[in-house]
Amino acid sequence: MAQKPSLPKGTRDFSPTEVFKRNYITEVIKKHFERYGFLPIETPSFENSETLLGKYGEEGDRLIFRILNSGDFIGAVDEQTYRSKDASALAGKISEKALRYDLTVPFARYVVMHRNDIDFPFKRYQIQPVWRADRPQKGRFREFYQCDADVVGANSLLQEVELIQLYDTVFTELGLAGVQIKLNNRKVLSGLAEIIGAKDLLVDFTVALDKLDKIGVEGVKTEMLAKGIPASAIALASPLFSLHGTNIEQLEALKSLLKESEEGSKGIAELEFIRSTVEALGLKSSRLSIDVTLARGLNYYTGAIFEVASPEEVQMGSIGGGGRYDDLTGIFGMKDVSGVGISFGLDRIYLVMEELGLFPESLERSLDVLCVNFGPKEAITALKLVSFLRNAAIKADLYPTDAKMQKQLKYAHNRQVPYVILIGEEELENRSFVVKNMKAGSQTTYSLDRPEEFLQLL
RNA sequence: GUGGUUGUAGCUCAGUUGGUUAGAGCGCUUGAUUGUGGUUCAAGAGGUCGCCGGUUCGAGCCCGGUCUUCCACCCCA
Numbered sequence A: 001m002a003q004k005p006s007l008p009k010g011t012r013d014f015s016p017t018e019v020f021k022r023n024y025i026t027e028v029i030k031k032h033f034e035r036y037g038f039l040p041i042e043t044p045s046f047e048n049s050e051t052l053l054g055k056y057g058e059e060g061d062r063l064i065f066r067i068l069n070s071g072d073f074i075g076a077v078d079e080q081t082y083r084s085k086d087a088s089a090l091a092g093k094i095s096e097k098a099l100r101y102d103l104t105v106p107f108a109r110y111v112v113m114h115r116n117d118i119d120f121p122f123k124r125y126q127i128q129p130v131w132r133a134d135r136p137q138k139g140r141f142r143e144f145y146q147c148d149a150d151v152v153g154a155n156s157l158l159q160e161v162e163l164i165q166l167y168d169t170v171f172t173e174l175g176l177a178g179v180q181i182k183l184n185n186r187k188v189l190s191g192l193a194e195i196i197g198a199k200d201l202l203v204d205f206t207v208a209l210d211k212l213d214k215i216g217v218e219g220v221k222t223e224m225l226a227k228g229i230p231a232s233a234i235a236l237a238s239p240l241f242s243l244h245g246t247n248i249e250q251l252e253a254l255k256s257l258l259k260e261s262e263e264g265s266k267g268i269a270e271l272e273f274i275r276s277t278v279e280a281l282g283l284k285s286s287r288l289s290i291d292v293t294l295a296r297g298l299n300y301y302t303g304a305i306f307e308v309a310s311p312e313e314v315q316m317g318s319i320g321g322g323g324r325y326d327d328l329t330g331i332f333g334m335k336d337v338s339g340v341g342i343s344f345g346l347d348r349i350y351l352v353m354e355e356l357g358l359f360p361e362s363l364e365r366s367l368d369v370l371c372v373n374f375g376p377k378e379a380i381t382a383l384k385l386v387s388f389l390r391n392a393a394i395k396a397d398l399y400p401t402d403a404k405m406q407k408q409l410k411y412a413h414n415r416q417v418p419y420v421i422l423i424g425e426e427e428l429e430n431r432s433f434v435v436k437n438m439k440a441g442s443q444t445t446y447s448l449d450r451p452e453e454f455l456q457l458l
Numbered sequence B: 001g002u003g004g005u006u007g008u009a010g011c012u013c014a015g016u017u018g019g020u021u022a023g024a025g026c027g028c029u030u031g032a033u034u035g036u037g038g039u040u041c042a043a044g045a046g047g048u049c050g051c052c053g054g055u056u057c058g059a060g061c062c063c064g065g066u067c068u069u070c071c072a073c074c075c076c077a
Helices: A016-035 A057-063 A079-084 A087-094 A104-113 A158-173 A186-195 A199-210 A212-226 A231-242 A247-257 A262-281 A328-332 A346-356 A376-391 A405-414 A425-429
Strands: A046-048 A066-068 A095-099 A122-131 A143-152 A180-185 A287-290 A304-309 A320-325 A339-345 A369-371 A396-398 A419-422 A432-437 A443-447
Touching (some): A016 A122, A016 A143, A016 A158, A079 A087, A087 A095, A104 A122, A104 A143, A104 A328, A104 A339, A158 A262, A158 A304, A158 A339, A180 A186, A186 A247, A186 A262, A199 A231, A247 A262, A247 A287, A262 A287, A369 A376, A376 A396, A425 A432
Parallel strands (some): A180 A287
Antiparallel strands (some): A122 A143, A320 A339, A419 A432, A432 A443
16 A cells, blocks of 8 residues: 655755755865865764763763664563563663764774774764754754764874864855854863862753853853752852953953862863964964853763854854863773864754855756757767767766657756757758757857867856 | 644645635646747646544544654753
């Protein structure tokens, strides 16, 4: 029986135009990744569950798509687990694989597994889809692409500087000018929690602080209280709520606030180095802003934290994020390997560029020349000309059947083909071809013996 | 996972307190147009009203469930 086709929630088909536009973005990103010395890798779309589970916190585990075992997966479950109706215990028995949730954890696994074949420091990039069992909303899908560039095996802060430049270079070339690259440091957040005496509530503290521009000072205080952070501690942290001024001024204020914390002071020193070095090198169109409230992202960051905000005129979450993680491969048994990386959110960048009308018009053109098909005999000659054009790197095609000219021209019109070539009986006889300029409506005749004269027009 | 929202022709949307045969614009097909698309004119095709169930003499409209869309929260690219 015929069933109405449909897509799973949060997934999309991409039309030819959309794919052209998406490719345009990824080509730009890829080009600059390679110019910065990153090497491409790919990893499987699914991993063993234990590789992924527990790496993204409780919330992350919930959002991981799990893959049902094959065969008689129920028969393999022991009676006790089966009867317990404990979803997570049962899931562990009937599912051993899961879809990739991000590109960083699979990369960490990759590094550990291939440690003997890799020359460190290893700079890799990876552009692949990831899956999250999230509820879709604006700019949020269950299948989406991340474009990651990470360096492992060296912990120079110059890498942070370079990654900021990389962000700037890519967004500038895409025409996404004036993007704000937010920078924070986990050590600063950690130091703050220490100073106010809430070190064990670091995550709750930072998650609440992150919402400052969204829910305001009172909202943040309320959330912190709800999470069990004492009022006295919140009072100590209050200078944070009203930080303002330039990056330098904010750093000065933080420096004095954190002078008692060794870790916090280290974080400040890192921020200061990155800030001053980036400033010395200069950015093309983006601006770097230090933001101590920035805490979003994965909780494995240990140093720098990046987030790229969409341009203000567009209502969209962040279009990129990243940071430094000193310990990631430690989970897989490889200690003391530091990594730092950034990610571009392809799907959101697409939406922002679409909204701002930043895609070049040339992407719309799928065909430069279409040859009208007048019949078997004319088609052979037309095909010769089409081959000639194709060899000259022109996107050319012959209409496959000798349908009515009206239909063929309408097809050319709908596909926005700028030039249509006509080779009918008459042209065949005097070895010529007619080129119709679809925009102007004008026609010019060329000799089949000198097709290169037409090439000059293109 | 929580709360709200949406679904009618290929697309964008009308559709009255529940009442015969569900409409429009755009698009599509055919013709005016035997070598010419866009403009015009004429004709035509296209819908189990997301799906399942319920209430009713009668449901696109009311009720329940479910899927989907979009939005907020959580979290995040």
